[in-house]
Amino acid sequence: MSLFPILEEISQPTPSKILFVVLDGIGGLPRQPGGPTELAAAQTPNLDALAKQSMLGLQYPVAPGIAPGSGPGHLSLFGYDPIRYQVGRGxxxxxxxxxxxxxxxxxxxxxxxxxxxxxxxxxxxxxxxxxxxxxxxxxxxxxxxxxxxxxxxxxxxxxxxxxxxxxxxxxxxxxxxxxxxxxxxxxxxxxxxxxxxxxxxxxxxxxxxxxxxxxxxxxxxxxxxxxxxxxxxxxRPKFPSMQQVYKLNPACVASYPMYKGVASLVGMRVLEVVGEEDAPEGKVKALQAHWAEHDFFYLHFKKTDSTGEDGDFDAKVHKVELFDRLLPELLALKPDVLVITGDHSTPSVLKAHSWHPVPVLLHGPYLRNDPAQRFTEDEAARGTLGTLRGTDLMPLMLAHAGKLQKFGA
Amino acid sequence: MSLFPILEEISQPTPSKILFVVLDGIGGLPRQPGGPTELAAAQTPNLDALAKQSMLGLQYPVAPGIAPGSGPGHLSLFGYDPIRYQVGRGxxxxxxxxxxxxxxxxxxxxxxxxxxxxxxxxxxxxxxxxxxxxxxxxxxxxxxxxxxxxxxxxxxxxxxxxxxxxxxxxxxxxxxxxxxxxxxxxxxxxxxxxxxxxxxxxxxxxxxxxxxxxxxxxxxxxxxxxxxxxxxxxxRPKFPSMQQVYKLNPACVASYPMYKGVASLVGMRVLEVVGEEDAPEGKVKALQAHWAEHDFFYLHFKKTDSTGEDGDFDAKVHKVELFDRLLPELLALKPDVLVITGDHSTPSVLKAHSWHPVPVLLHGPYLRNDPAQRFTEDEAARGTLGTLRGTDLMPLMLAHAGKLQKFGA
Incomplete structure (x- = not known):
């Protein structure tokens, strides 16, 4: 059952800022049993340090067994039940x-x-x-x-x-x-x-x-x-907006039309990103330029998916490492809540979107202790967030950001 | 919301074969705090070896707190929401x-x-x-x-x-x-x-x-x-068939009328099993004889439940060990995906079906690493499948067997 009626009732605007990073297709698989996944093989000192101060878990964007397309994967991350809020093919x-x-x-x-x-x-x-x-x-x-x-x-x-x-x-x-x-x-x-x-x-x-x-x-x-x-x-579907349901003033920082399109469907302002292709530096600049104007930022990186779709394990490892190098600039913005996850897994051994659950990292105030040491599939499986659905993430972020009141008296 | 409309859309027939083993009432409890459960007390070298190469988790057949009867327990394992698909008492x-x-x-x-x-x-x-x-x-x-x-x-x-x-x-x-x-x-x-x-x-x-x-x-x-x-x-209820929803050609290998009846309700062909009572060897023979004819086999063993219902801890341990000895014959069939679980727990200390979640083991291609070393309640709780519902298992099996296309673009 959708939480939207409840969320609409208990959500409240606050000055706190949420940064929601989607590394497209980030979940992976080992190349051989027992080996590292792309995330585990990557050298990620900044992510490792962040993971030690965060809560981790795994999330199924749609449901166990379901490999989502980008549409349902993202709608789920934005809190929209992807079974209920379907977008027609055209x-x-x-x-x-x-x-x-x-x-x-x-x-x-x-x-x-x-x-x-x-x-x-x-x-x-x-x-x-x-x-x-x-x-x-x-x-x-x-x-x-x-x-x-x-x-x-x-x-x-x-x-x-x-x-x-x-x-x-x-x-x-x-x-x-x-x-x-x-x-x-x-x-x-x-x-x-x-x-x-x-x-x-x-x-x-x-x-x-x-x-x-x-x-x-x-x-x-x-x-x-x-x-x-x-x-x-x-x-063009008419969905309730994030403004209406969450009382957010949300912005999208993405380069590819599909992601900007889905973001605009749920009411986000699409910020201009300068640069070629995935334009990681252009995205950071866009975030910095508009940081004062919004309380929720969806930040999308595409290449972790594209390299997985290409079946290029090493290239996907490299894209993870590139993100790791950007991370200090994101942390320097001092978001109150930072969540990092993906819209689905794209293991390079499968060269396709897969059904495997996606690691999620939540950094912010009011955290429980968590044994996870790195942002990897194995460590996320030990994390204290447990096994979630994609639609669980928005309420969790809002709660840690102080944007949800008590439900019921 | 039921996944059936989606599964019906994205499922596809393939030659891959799924073997779904249900050890009735397999989940248990320790006789005293800190002691082993029936599964943990059993000597199971074959299951242990398999567990090390599998993903494990726990599944609630209906929901936490609900001790299911055989009907809802099995319907859930077959992917039918047991709240929606109820069978009248008569x-x-x-x-x-x-x-x-x-x-x-x-x-x-x-x-x-x-x-x-x-x-x-x-x-x-x-x-x-x-x-x-x-x-x-x-x-x-x-x-x-x-x-x-x-x-x-x-x-x-x-x-x-x-x-x-x-x-x-x-x-x-x-x-x-x-x-x-x-x-x-x-x-x-x-x-x-x-x-x-x-x-x-x-x-x-x-x-x-x-x-x-x-x-x-x-x-x-x-x-x-x-x-x-x-x-x-x-x-007699009219349920959508597994053929219709999953595009499977499914068969049932069971000895007791209840299980054959529920299997036939969801469209399975009920294979003849020769032998007395639970007839484990007869079931293996039935599987072998019909292995080429189907792409999904539901294999049911009853005695792990009956011994639990009798409150006979040692007898239940023995039935687990008997299954362990059969396992190499099942593996010799080379199923593409093998799942082992139960329709509910039947701890011998309770002498009854219970609400405790049931261990589940998934073996096949595209596995993540998993720390679980044995097919026991404790190890399954550490497994990377996390905590699932019974209805999650069919989509997971189908996905690992390559029988589900991507959902949405």
């Missing part, structure tokens, strides 16, 4: 590419496909085109189609065969079936509203059916990419 | 005795009772007759009554004063009140449908009221057992 793609995507807009995940002469799907991914090829075809569509059946249509490249359509400027609904038949040898499906009486969703379906035909016309001369399949039709 | 008895009990049938738990000359309940348990006496009276009822008000009626001995009635062959409902008044000195109640407009349940009530009278006629000459009280009127 909306998540729209958010993930950093598109302009407002309340009332509908996001659609598109696949470029190859259709045969009879209009049947021959390849659902059009031979997995390059990103450059995708950009070229998206450019062609942008030039040819701006409006369909009264709705504005915007196209965006995602990657390879994947693109995003955002529909706006009309009363649109999201309760619409996919046109992707999920198999070859049959024609693309027609989009249907789940309920014919739902006029807004019926309008979305009509737009998408007309759009399918317009895309085929526009791409008629293309040898491979000559059709599109739509799925995950979804509005 | 249905559980019908399943537990191994009766033929199909969808649409109604199971009723009967108590043999003694009624006085005025038809009032004098003894709700008819002096607790022997099982032999129960069998004799059930035989008399079988001979006298096969059909009542258009419904087929089947009688089965459970034990002592307990019997089971299964109604079938008519459109019957389960929303019917008990006839057991739960006290003496009053007449048995008449069965009523909870809602008079519910025709199927009204029919069940009419059948039971007529059946009460027919039983009194049939037993009119009996000195003690001359009436029957009905309760727990319930249909």
């Amino acid at each position: 909306a998540l793609s729209a958010i993930g590419i950093g598109a302009e995507f407002r309340e009332g807009d509908v996001g659609v995940r598109g696949n470029f496909a190859t259709l045969d002469a009879a209009g049947r799907v021959a390849d659902r991914r059009a031979g997995r085109p390059s990103n450059e090829e995708n950009v070229r075809v998206v450019g062609k569509l942008k030039a040819a189609i701006q409006e369909v059946e009264g709705a504005r249509v915007s196209f965006y490249t995602e990657s390879e065969h994947r693109f995003v359509v955002i529909l706006s400027g009309a009363e649109l609904g999201e309760k619409v079936s996919d046109t992707d038949p999920q198999k070859t040898g049959v024609e693309p499906l027609r989009a249907h509203p789940h309920d014919p009486a739902d006029a807004a969703s019926a309008r979305t379906a009509a737009v998408l059916n007309a759009l399918s035909a317009r895309i085929r016309e526009a791409l008629a001369g293309e040898p491979t990419i000559n059709g599109a399949l739509f799925r995950g039709i979804s509005e | 249905a559980l008895s019908a399943i537990g005795i191994g009766a033929e009990f199909r969808e649409g049938d109604v199971g009723v738990r009967g108590n043999f009772a003694t009624l006085d000359a005025a038809g009032r309940v004098a003894d709700r348990r008819a002096g607790r007759p022997s099982n032999e006496e129960n069998v004799r009276v059930v035989g008399k009822l079988k001979a006298a009554i096969q059909e009542v008000e258009g419904a087929r009626v089947s009688f089965y001995t459970e034990s002592e004063h307990r019997f089971v009635v299964i109604l079938s062959g008519a459109e019957l409902g389960e929303k019917v009140s008990d006839t057991d008044p739960q006290k003496t000195g009053v007449e048995p109640l008449r069965a009523h449908p909870h809602d008079p407009a519910d025709a199927a349940s009204a029919r069940t009530a009419a059948v039971l009221n007529a059946l009460s009278a027919r039983i009194r006629e049939a037993l009119a000459g009996e000195p003690t057992i001359n009436g029957a009280l009905f309760r727990g009127i319930s249909e």
